Amino acid sequence: MNEMPTRGLHGGDGWSVADGFGMHNDADRIAMEASGLFDAEWYHATYRDLVGHDPMSHFCLHGIKEGRRPNPYFVTDWYLRENPDVQRSGVNPLLHYIRFGEAGGRAPAPFFDLCWYRTLHQADPGETLLRHFLELRFSGTTSPLPEFDPVYYLATYPDISAAGVDPFEHFLLWGYREGRNPSAGFDTCYYQRRYLDGATDENPLLHYRRVRNVITVHPMPSEAETGVFATQRANARPGPYFEEFQPLPRSVRRQAKLLAYYLPQFHAIAENDEWWGKGFTEWTAIARGMPRFAGHYQPRIPRDLGHYSLDDSETMRRQIAMARDGGLFGFVHYFYWFNGRRLLERPIEVMMADPSLDFPFCLMWANENWTRRWDGSDQSVLMSQDWHEADEPALVDCFARHFRDPRYIRLVGRPVLMVYRPALIPDTIVTVARWRRLFHDRHGEDPILLMSQSFNATDPRDFGFDGAIEFPPHKVVGGLALQNPTLSYFDPEASAQVYAYDDVVGASLAEPVPAFPQIKTLVPGWDNDARRQGAGLVIHGATPAKYGAWLGALIARAKENRFFGEAIVAVNAWNEWAEGAYLEPDVHFGAAFLNATSRAVTTVSETAPGLLLVGHDAFPAGAQMLLLHLARQLQRRMGVRLEILLLGDGKLRVDYAAVAPTTVLGGAVALDGFLAGAAARGVTHAIVNSTACASAVAGLHLAGIPSILLVHELPGMIEAHGLQPTPAAAARQATKMVFAAEAVRDGTARLVDLDPARSLIAPQGCYRANSFTTRARTRLRTRLGLAADTRMVLGAGYADLRKGFDLFLQVWRAARRRDKQVVFCWIGDIDPPLRAHLAGEIAAAIATGTFLLPGHQTDSGDWFSASDVFALTSREDPFPSVVLEAMTAGLPSLAFAGSGGIPKMLDQLDAGQVVPMADCEAMARQLLLLLRQPGLASDRGRLAAIARRHFNFDRYTEHLLTTLIPDLARVSVVVPGYNYASYMPARLASIFAQTSPVVEVIVLDDASTDASAAVAVQIAADWGRDIKLVVSARNSGSVFRQWRRGAEMAVGDFIWIAEADDEADPSFLATLTSRLAATPDIDMVICDSRSIDADGGAMWPSYQGYYAEAGALGLGRDAIMPAREFARTFLGERNLILNASAVLWRRSALLAALDRCRAELNGLRMAGDWRLYVDLLAHSDGHVAWVAAPLNVHRRHAASVTGALARDRQAMEIALVQAAARASLELDGAMLARQESYLKEVLVS
Known part of the structure; x- marks a missing residue:
C-alpha cells in the first residue's frame, strides 16, 4: 500500500491536533460539508448522546476516536485499520478519503467495492463515488457490492419496497437475520448453516467476500449439497430452460412425419378403481414422484393442459391443436384387448365419434399382461393376455373398424398397425400369417405390421412383421454405463438404474441402419419414479436443446432411410407423465420440449440470431407503446427472432407476449440468470428502450450481448426518478445511445459525458398513422353534436402534471374568454390524484359543453380527423409520438418552448407554433389565430406528407436495427x-x-x-x-x-x-x-x-x-x-x-440493367435472365x-416455358445473348469456339 501523502494535511513541523482532526481552518470544514459525506442529520439520529453538540465538531473531536461513522457507508475504525498509514498520522480519516483515499482506490467500508463501482458509474467532477451512491441509495437502482442485486431484493421482498428504505442497508443490518437473500445467486440460510454454524453475528455476504479467496466457500449449495426439499421447490417452478408455447404456422413445411405415443389412462375406469382405488388415473401415480438424488427432476407438474380428464372430446381437441402446432403428424394410441375385452378405450372411441378431431392416428396393441408392476411381467397379474385362435376374427374386425376411419395413418395405401411385444404371440410367424389372411379375406386390407423393439426382440423378420419401431428406453440403454456411482443421493434406499441422456443419444445415433424397415424413436427423458418410487429407470440430464439436436439427427437419418416411402420419426411419448416422458408443457420447462420439437421437424431454425428488447414495465404509456410497436415491426415485417424482457409488469404484458416470448423480472427470475440463458438461446443483440431500464445495459455487457440504449427522457424526469447513474454507465457500455431529439441529447449531456461518435439522434417515427378522412370527421363530430363550423382543439396522452393537463385546462379557459364556441377535448386517462385535485375545475369546464373528456380511446384516428389543432401542453416531454400522430392527420400543433424536442421540430418543418413555457394566454391566442386561418383545412395534406417523409416508422425500425448490427x-x-x-x-x-x-x-x-x-x-x-x-x-x-x-x-x-x-x-x-x-x-x-x-x-x-x-x-x-x-x-x-x-x-445495379435491356427483354422468353446477368456484370466495376x-x-x-419453346426459338435466343456477351465482355478465342460448339449442340439436340 502506498503511504498517505502528508503535505497539505498537517503542514510539517507546525502540525497540531486541530490540524489532524481537519479543524485547522474553515476550508477543511467546508471541504467536509461540500463533499456530501458528512450526514449531520443521520449522525445526530444515530448517536442520541449528542445533546448540545455540533455533529461535525463532535465527529472530529470525539467520534473518530470512538469509531463513529459520518454516514452509514463510511466505517471509520475499519478505514483506519485497513490504512495504518492514515492511523499513524492521526489525520481525519474522512478528509483523507475525500482528498486522497478514493482516488487512490481505498474503499470506505468493507461493504463498498470501490473498484467495481467505478466500472459502472462515473461521478461528477469534484464529487466522490461514495457521494454518488449515497444520493441514490434509496432508489433501488444501484448497489455498493456486485453480489447485491437491489432490483431482485425489492421485487422479491415487496414489504421492503413498500417501506422505501435503502435495500442494501436493510439487508446489511436486518435482512440476513430474517433469511432474506441479497440476490438470486446467494442463499443466505444455506451459507449461515454451512459456514457459520447458524450464527447471525456476522453478515453471511460479508463473510463470503472476506474469506472466498482464502478458503473454498459457495454462495449457493452445489448440486451435491442441495437438499430434497430445495430440489423439489426448484423443480416445481419455472427453470432456466422454461419457454412459453410458440405455435408453428400451419403452412410451414415439415421435414418428416413425427408420431408420438399417446397414453389413454387419464380417465377413471371400473377396473382401475378396483385394482388401485377409486378415481385412479395417471395423475394419481405422478403425485408419488420425489427427487431421489441431487439434480433429479421430480415431481412432474402439468401446466397448460392441467390435470386433464379424457372423458370427453374437449381435452383431446386441445391436445390435438397443441400437437399439430408443435410439429407432430399423428398419435400412436395404445390399444388394450384381452380376449375380446377392451380397456381404456374411451379416448379413441371419443375421437372416432367426432370427425372434427382431425388428427392422424394409428394403433399399437399393448399385448401383454396387465400387472401391478406396470412392466408386463408375469408377477401380480391383474388381467391376463391369453391367446385363442377363436378370438382372432373379432380382433381383426376391431382393428379393421379403426382402419376405416379416414384419419387412420396409411403408408402406400396400407394401414399401419403396431404390436408392442411380438415374442409373446404363440407360434408368431404362423399366427401373423393367419392374421394377414383374415385381414385380406374379411376386409380387403393388407396392414403394415410393425413390432416395437423391446424385451430383446429387435428383428421383425424373426416374427413375420414388416418393420420395427423403436421403443426407448428399451434397447438404447443396453450396454451403457450406469451413472449411479456419481450421484449424491437423498434417498439411501433408491435403487433405480440411472443413465446419462447424452449416452443414450450417442447410442441411438451410433446404431447402424438395419436391413429391415425401421422407425427410429427418441425420448424427451425417461423417469418412472412415480410408478416405481426409487426403483425404476431414469434417463437423466435431458434438456430441450439436447432433445432437439437428437430429433434433428433422427430426421436427417429418416430422410435418407425412408420407411415405406416416408421420412418418419417417433417420440416416446406425448403424455407418459408417470414415466417422465411427455411433450405436453409442464411447470418447470414450460413448452420448451414441444418448441424444440417444432423447430427440429420444420425448417424454422432456432439458430437464427435473437434480438432482446428490454422495457422498464408494461404500463400503457408512451415509451412502452413504442417498444410494443417496435417489437411488432421487427417481428411481423422484418422477421427478427425476438425475446422481450420487462423489469416490471403491467397491462401491456399480454400484448407483448402476443408478439414474442416475454419475461417479467422479479421473484425467481434474476437479471443475470435471465441474460445468461438468453445468450445461451442465441440472443446476440439487445435494444434497451429507455433510461428507466438502462440498468440492464451493464448486465448485457457482462453477458457479452451488445446493446443500444434509446433515451427518451429529459433531465427533469431522470433526476426525479433518481436515474442519474444509469445513463452514465450506459454511456460507457452501450454500443450506441440513440436520442429522440437534440433537446434530449443536450439534456443528457448535462448529466453525463457523451461520446459524440456513439451518440445518435433518431426521432422515433410514427407507428400509428391517423390519415384524415372526411367520413371519420363527420361521423365523430355528429356523435359529439358539433356543428360543421365548430373548431376543436385536441390534447392527448396520460393526463398528469408532466403532460400539463392542468395547463390544458388553463389554455381552454383563456381561449374561452375570447371565443366561447371553440371546443377543447382531451383523450386519455387522467392521473387519479390530479383528477381529484382539479375535480371542481374539470366539472365546471365540462358543464359549459366546450370541454370534453371522453377518456382513453382505441380509435384515436377519428379524434384527430375530427379536430383542427393539436395542443401539446407538456412541461417536459422529450419527443412525444402523439404530435407525430396529429401531423399524420394533418393537424398543426402548438407547444411550449423548452418542453423537449417538439418545439424545434415545429419550427424547422413549419408544422405549428411555439409559445413561452407555461404561457397559457399566449398559447390560447396562437390557437385562435391558427383556427381562424382560411387555409387550415387545405394545409392538412402538406402536414401529412411531412409526417410520412420525416417520421416513417419502417425506416426508424430499420435504422435502429442497422445501428445495432451495422x-x-x-x-x-x-x-x-x-x-x-x-x-x-x-x-x-x-x-x-x-x-x-x-x-x-x-x-x-x-x-x-x-x-x-x-x-x-x-x-x-x-x-x-x-x-x-x-x-x-x-x-x-x-x-x-x-x-x-x-x-x-x-x-x-x-x-x-x-x-x-x-x-x-x-x-x-x-x-x-x-x-x-x-x-x-x-x-x-x-x-x-x-x-x-x-x-x-x-x-x-x-x-x-x-x-x-x-x-x-x-x-x-x-x-x-x-x-x-x-x-x-x-x-x-x-x-x-x-x-x-x-x-x-x-x-x-438491377434497375440499371433492366433499363438498358428493356427493349430486348420484351422479346426474350427463355434467355432473358441470362441477358440481364451478362449486361449487369459487363457494366459493373x-x-x-x-x-x-x-x-x-x-x-x-415438365411443361414450363423453357420446355415448350421450339428448338429454333431457343437457339435464336442463345445466339442473341452470346452476341451480347461477345460485344461487352471481350471473350477470348477459346470461349468463342465454345459458344459455337454449344449452339450447334442445341440445334442438333
Whole structure:
C-alpha cells in the first residue's frame, strides 16, 4: 500500500491536533460539508448522546476516536485499520478519503467495492463515488457490492419496497437475520448453516467476500449439497430452460412425419378403481414422484393442459391443436384387448365419434399382461393376455373398424398397425400369417405390421412383421454405463438404474441402419419414479436443446432411410407423465420440449440470431407503446427472432407476449440468470428502450450481448426518478445511445459525458398513422353534436402534471374568454390524484359543453380527423409520438418552448407554433389565430406528407436495427408469380423461415386466375408476418415487367427475386448476405441450387454435375471474383445461373440493367435472365460472390416455358445473348469456339 501523502494535511513541523482532526481552518470544514459525506442529520439520529453538540465538531473531536461513522457507508475504525498509514498520522480519516483515499482506490467500508463501482458509474467532477451512491441509495437502482442485486431484493421482498428504505442497508443490518437473500445467486440460510454454524453475528455476504479467496466457500449449495426439499421447490417452478408455447404456422413445411405415443389412462375406469382405488388415473401415480438424488427432476407438474380428464372430446381437441402446432403428424394410441375385452378405450372411441378431431392416428396393441408392476411381467397379474385362435376374427374386425376411419395413418395405401411385444404371440410367424389372411379375406386390407423393439426382440423378420419401431428406453440403454456411482443421493434406499441422456443419444445415433424397415424413436427423458418410487429407470440430464439436436439427427437419418416411402420419426411419448416422458408443457420447462420439437421437424431454425428488447414495465404509456410497436415491426415485417424482457409488469404484458416470448423480472427470475440463458438461446443483440431500464445495459455487457440504449427522457424526469447513474454507465457500455431529439441529447449531456461518435439522434417515427378522412370527421363530430363550423382543439396522452393537463385546462379557459364556441377535448386517462385535485375545475369546464373528456380511446384516428389543432401542453416531454400522430392527420400543433424536442421540430418543418413555457394566454391566442386561418383545412395534406417523409416508422425500425448490427444487409424480398397458389405456402414459408431479417416482403400477383393472392394473405397471417400484396388488373405478359415493378417498389439496398414456385434453405439469406461484409462492392451474390419436380420430389441434389459437364469446375467452391471475369468465365458460353431465385441483386445495379435491356427483354422468353446477368456484370466495376452450397430450391416443371419453346426459338435466343456477351465482355478465342460448339449442340439436340 502506498503511504498517505502528508503535505497539505498537517503542514510539517507546525502540525497540531486541530490540524489532524481537519479543524485547522474553515476550508477543511467546508471541504467536509461540500463533499456530501458528512450526514449531520443521520449522525445526530444515530448517536442520541449528542445533546448540545455540533455533529461535525463532535465527529472530529470525539467520534473518530470512538469509531463513529459520518454516514452509514463510511466505517471509520475499519478505514483506519485497513490504512495504518492514515492511523499513524492521526489525520481525519474522512478528509483523507475525500482528498486522497478514493482516488487512490481505498474503499470506505468493507461493504463498498470501490473498484467495481467505478466500472459502472462515473461521478461528477469534484464529487466522490461514495457521494454518488449515497444520493441514490434509496432508489433501488444501484448497489455498493456486485453480489447485491437491489432490483431482485425489492421485487422479491415487496414489504421492503413498500417501506422505501435503502435495500442494501436493510439487508446489511436486518435482512440476513430474517433469511432474506441479497440476490438470486446467494442463499443466505444455506451459507449461515454451512459456514457459520447458524450464527447471525456476522453478515453471511460479508463473510463470503472476506474469506472466498482464502478458503473454498459457495454462495449457493452445489448440486451435491442441495437438499430434497430445495430440489423439489426448484423443480416445481419455472427453470432456466422454461419457454412459453410458440405455435408453428400451419403452412410451414415439415421435414418428416413425427408420431408420438399417446397414453389413454387419464380417465377413471371400473377396473382401475378396483385394482388401485377409486378415481385412479395417471395423475394419481405422478403425485408419488420425489427427487431421489441431487439434480433429479421430480415431481412432474402439468401446466397448460392441467390435470386433464379424457372423458370427453374437449381435452383431446386441445391436445390435438397443441400437437399439430408443435410439429407432430399423428398419435400412436395404445390399444388394450384381452380376449375380446377392451380397456381404456374411451379416448379413441371419443375421437372416432367426432370427425372434427382431425388428427392422424394409428394403433399399437399393448399385448401383454396387465400387472401391478406396470412392466408386463408375469408377477401380480391383474388381467391376463391369453391367446385363442377363436378370438382372432373379432380382433381383426376391431382393428379393421379403426382402419376405416379416414384419419387412420396409411403408408402406400396400407394401414399401419403396431404390436408392442411380438415374442409373446404363440407360434408368431404362423399366427401373423393367419392374421394377414383374415385381414385380406374379411376386409380387403393388407396392414403394415410393425413390432416395437423391446424385451430383446429387435428383428421383425424373426416374427413375420414388416418393420420395427423403436421403443426407448428399451434397447438404447443396453450396454451403457450406469451413472449411479456419481450421484449424491437423498434417498439411501433408491435403487433405480440411472443413465446419462447424452449416452443414450450417442447410442441411438451410433446404431447402424438395419436391413429391415425401421422407425427410429427418441425420448424427451425417461423417469418412472412415480410408478416405481426409487426403483425404476431414469434417463437423466435431458434438456430441450439436447432433445432437439437428437430429433434433428433422427430426421436427417429418416430422410435418407425412408420407411415405406416416408421420412418418419417417433417420440416416446406425448403424455407418459408417470414415466417422465411427455411433450405436453409442464411447470418447470414450460413448452420448451414441444418448441424444440417444432423447430427440429420444420425448417424454422432456432439458430437464427435473437434480438432482446428490454422495457422498464408494461404500463400503457408512451415509451412502452413504442417498444410494443417496435417489437411488432421487427417481428411481423422484418422477421427478427425476438425475446422481450420487462423489469416490471403491467397491462401491456399480454400484448407483448402476443408478439414474442416475454419475461417479467422479479421473484425467481434474476437479471443475470435471465441474460445468461438468453445468450445461451442465441440472443446476440439487445435494444434497451429507455433510461428507466438502462440498468440492464451493464448486465448485457457482462453477458457479452451488445446493446443500444434509446433515451427518451429529459433531465427533469431522470433526476426525479433518481436515474442519474444509469445513463452514465450506459454511456460507457452501450454500443450506441440513440436520442429522440437534440433537446434530449443536450439534456443528457448535462448529466453525463457523451461520446459524440456513439451518440445518435433518431426521432422515433410514427407507428400509428391517423390519415384524415372526411367520413371519420363527420361521423365523430355528429356523435359529439358539433356543428360543421365548430373548431376543436385536441390534447392527448396520460393526463398528469408532466403532460400539463392542468395547463390544458388553463389554455381552454383563456381561449374561452375570447371565443366561447371553440371546443377543447382531451383523450386519455387522467392521473387519479390530479383528477381529484382539479375535480371542481374539470366539472365546471365540462358543464359549459366546450370541454370534453371522453377518456382513453382505441380509435384515436377519428379524434384527430375530427379536430383542427393539436395542443401539446407538456412541461417536459422529450419527443412525444402523439404530435407525430396529429401531423399524420394533418393537424398543426402548438407547444411550449423548452418542453423537449417538439418545439424545434415545429419550427424547422413549419408544422405549428411555439409559445413561452407555461404561457397559457399566449398559447390560447396562437390557437385562435391558427383556427381562424382560411387555409387550415387545405394545409392538412402538406402536414401529412411531412409526417410520412420525416417520421416513417419502417425506416426508424430499420435504422435502429442497422445501428445495432451495422453489417446487416437491407434486403427486400420480391415474390412474383402467376397461378402458383399451390406453391405459395411453401415459397412464403421458406422466406418467413429465413434466419436473417429482411426489410420487407413484396408479393406481386400477375392477375392470377387461381387463389394465389388469397393464399398469400392466409399464409402471411398464419406466420404472423406482414406482406405488401400487389395484384395486377391484367397479366403483364412478361416476368421482367414484374421484376421491374418489384425493384422499383423495394426500399432495400439488395433484392431477392424469389420466384413463387421455388423454395430456399433457411440459411439462404444469412449465407449470401455474409459475403457482402467482406467485399462491399459486390453487385450479385449467387448460390447453387438443388432441384425438385412439380410435386416437390427430389431431382438433383445440386447442379455441380451440369457445371462439370460445361467445364465450369470453378463453381465447385466458394469464390469472390471481379464481375466481368465471372461473366466471361461462366456466362460467356451458356447460362450457368440456372435459377434466378438463387441470386441476391444489388437493387441499383438491377434497375440499371433492366433499363438498358428493356427493349430486348420484351422479346426474350427463355434467355432473358441470362441477358440481364451478362449486361449487369459487363457494366459493373464491382465483384460477384459465388456460394457453392445448394441453398436455393429450383422447381422444374415438365411443361414450363423453357420446355415448350421450339428448338429454333431457343437457339435464336442463345445466339442473341452470346452476341451480347461477345460485344461487352471481350471473350477470348477459346470461349468463342465454345459458344459455337454449344449452339450447334442445341440445334442438333
